[in-house]
Amino acid sequence: MTMGSFAYQGRQSTLNLCEENLAPSDGELYLIKQFYRLPESDLLFSTLETGLDWQEETIFIFGKWVKVPRLMCWYGDPEAYYQYSGVKHQPKPWNAALQSIREKVGQPCQCTFNSVLANLYRNGQDSMGCHADNEKELGHNPLIASLSLGEERLFKLHHKKSKDTVDITLGHGDLLIMAGTLQHHWMHSIPKTKKFKTPRINLTFRKILAV
Numbered sequence: 001m002t003m004g005s006f007a008y009q010g011r012q013s014t015l016n017l018c019e020e021n022l023a024p025s026d027g028e029l030y031l032i033k034q035f036y037r038l039p040e041s042d043l044l045f046s047t048l049e050t051g052l053d054w055q056e057e058t059i060f061i062f063g064k065w066v067k068v069p070r071l072m073c074w075y076g077d078p079e080a081y082y083q084y085s086g087v088k089h090q091p092k093p094w095n096a097a098l099q100s101i102r103e104k105v106g107q108p109c110q111c112t113f114n115s116v117l118a119n120l121y122r123n124g125q126d127s128m129g130c131h132a133d134n135e136k137e138l139g140h141n142p143l144i145a146s147l148s149l150g151e152e153r154l155f156k157l158h159h160k161k162s163k164d165t166v167d168i169t170l171g172h173g174d175l176l177i178m179a180g181t182l183q184h185h186w187m188h189s190i191p192k193t194k195k196f197k198t199p200r201i202n203l204t205f206r207k208i209l210a211v
Contacts, residue, residue, distance in 0.1 A: 042172075048097060072120070089117075105175065113205040161185070
């Protein structure tokens with residue numbers, strides 16, 4: 001992990017976690033390394049890679065429809081509808097693997113998540129563009145838990161005003177938690193890389209609110 005130069009302020013935690021808040025200002029960011037140990041991470045990856053209904057989506061961005069550079073699928077409770085970039089997602093019902101992960105991830109977050117966005121990065125050219133998870137369905141200060149399985153990938157954040165950055169390498173079985181006011185002040189991405197990369201699965205658990 002590498003960081004830019006920050007003023008350390010506004011770091012009071014809303015979660016009872018032992019991990020350090022990695023957001024130097026304006027929000028909360030926690031990394032739990034090896035939240036799932038290696039054998040279980042291997043089993044989860046193979047189960048999800050073949051057991052989820054992966055789709056290649058098209059979204060409306062910058063005035064045109066473009067293909068999303070990764071595979072995606074959305075699972076959750078029946079009421080957990082989610083819309084972004086012109087696409088409305090109706091949740092598929094939880095399967096046994098996702099339900100089990102949801103319960104475990106919810107424990108350190110002190111939250112019962114009602115949905116998960118799954119992303120499959122097939123190689124280093126699959127990516128996630130720079131954005132903030134600030135849709136109204138997520139509430140004012142959303143709590144988002146992101147589980148990584150498979151290949152390591154770089155997770156980049158930059159502050160909207162100061163332009164400071166935080167780089168975190170997300171590995172097999174790692175859990176990243178974003179909370180507090182982070183989405184108001186920071187944007188994040190998974191950039192493309194020319195390095196050879198094997199597939200990575202990311203499960204982003206959220207709580208969708210009725211709006």
